[in-house]
Amino acid sequence: MPLLVxxxxxxxxxxxxxxxxxxxxxxxxxxxxxxxxxxxxVQERVASAILQRTHATRTATExxxxxxxxxxxxxxxxxxxxxxxxLDAYTPxxxxxxxxxxxxxxxxxxxxxxxxxxxxxxxxSMPREGDVALFLDPDTSDVMAWREAVINSVxxxxxxxxxxxxxxxxxxxxxxxxxxxxxxxxxxxxxxGTMVRxxxxxxxxxxxxxxxGGQLGVRLCPPRRDEPCGAVQPAAGPLLPPASDTAxxxxxxxxxxxxxxxxxxxxxxxxxxxxxxxxxxxxPSRAGLVxxxxxLSLRSSGAR
Numbered sequence: 001m002p003l004l005v006x007x008x009x010x011x012x013x014x015x016x017x018x019x020x021x022x023x024x025x026x027x028x029x030x031x032x033x034x035x036x037x038x039x040x041x042v043q044e045r046v047a048s049a050i051l052q053r054t055h056a057t058r059t060a061t062e063x064x065x066x067x068x069x070x071x072x073x074x075x076x077x078x079x080x081x082x083x084x085x086x087l088d089a090y091t092p093x094x095x096x097x098x099x100x101x102x103x104x105x106x107x108x109x110x111x112x113x114x115x116x117x118x119x120x121x122x123x124x125s126m127p128r129e130g131d132v133a134l135f136l137d138p139d140t141s142d143v144m145a146w147r148e149a150v151i152n153s154v155x156x157x158x159x160x161x162x163x164x165x166x167x168x169x170x171x172x173x174x175x176x177x178x179x180x181x182x183x184x185x186x187x188x189x190x191x192x193g194t195m196v197r198x199x200x201x202x203x204x205x206x207x208x209x210x211x212x213g214g215q216l217g218v219r220l221c222p223p224r225r226d227e228p229c230g231a232v233q234p235a236a237g238p239l240l241p242p243a244s245d246t247a248x249x250x251x252x253x254x255x256x257x258x259x260x261x262x263x264x265x266x267x268x269x270x271x272x273x274x275x276x277x278x279x280x281x282x283x284p285s286r287a288g289l290v291x292x293x294x295x296l297s298l299r300s301s302g303a304r
Contacts, residue, residue, distance in 0.1 A: 053290060060278040060292040063216045063236035063251065067204055067276055068296055075299040076271040078199065079255070080225050083265060084246045085206040087253050087274075088221065088229070090199040093131055096121035096179070098194040099163035105152075105183050107133075107190065110163045111176035121179060127154045127198045132223045135187050136195040146197070147187030150223045155180045203229045206242050206251035214241035214250035216278070240279045240289070248289075252277040272298055 073092040080088040100108040110121045131154075134146040156177035163178050181198075203219040215237035219229035239250030246252050255263045255271040263271055277293040 056280045056290040060280045063278040064294050066236050079268045082255050082268050088203040090201050093200050094123040094127050094198040107181050108162045109179040132199045134197045135190050149183040149185050151181050152184050153182040208241045214239040250279050
């Protein structure tokens with residue numbers, strides 16, 4: 001009987017991985033994994049930094065917009081005191097014309113109505129006790145002269161005999177309430193058609209709250225310039241805190257004349273522009289300072 005000999009073909013032979021090959025593979029996988037993790041961490045840090053800067057920019061912009069909205073339409077005559085980090089001013093609240101005077105110390109303004117209906121009243125916010133009503137002197141010529149009175153109370157009236165649409169003050173608004181103001185005194189020569197502006201004295205200030213940061217706050221003030229303002233209410237933040245170096249403070253006000261020359265606080269009557277800067281930083285460190293600035297044009301001066 002022939003002898004059967006079995007042999008292994010090269011194709012059926014399988015070599016295992018050597019220890020060195022396994023170590024090399026582990027090292028390669030480790031390097032690739034480390035690079036992947038490092039790239040992910042860097043991307044997360046970049047994304048976080050972008051979000052932090054966006055948030056900081058939004059915060060500073062909101063603070064700037066609050067100030068601009070409060071002061072839009074103001075004139076240099078409305079400024080009381082301006083410092084690096086605070087501004088005391090009479091801010092616009094409403095405007096219109098006198099359409100009736102129910103009694104010696106009471107005047108009525110047309111209703112708000114809708115756009116295009118001929119109404120002559122515009123409100124930014126509801127007037128209230130302590131606001132100042134300015135009435136345009138009918139003898140005004142080159143310089144607008146305003147006579148002021150303090151508002152003792154504000155009410156709304158649906159009396160159809162007040163400011164009827166037939167008089168042309170508020171066409172199509174017969175069912176809407178009229179704004180009725182009771183004053184502490186009636187300026188001379190106020191009559192039908194007299195222009196009136198309503199203002200509120202406010203003090204915008206950068207202050208340091210209990211957390212040690214910075215905040216833009218609003219103080220409501222009595223109408224008289226020599227009377228102190230009330231407690232501060234937060235309006236926007238967080239910002240950088242107050243600082244002796246104005247370039248590092250969370251808010252900065254500057255007044256300029258028509259030639260863009262800076263004016264000292266004692267000469268704000270010639271102010272034509274306000275330069276406003278709001279500053280904040282990216283948390284948790286103060287290294288990434290974010291600043292947003294804006295310019296606000298003031299109306300032409302007119303005696304008050």
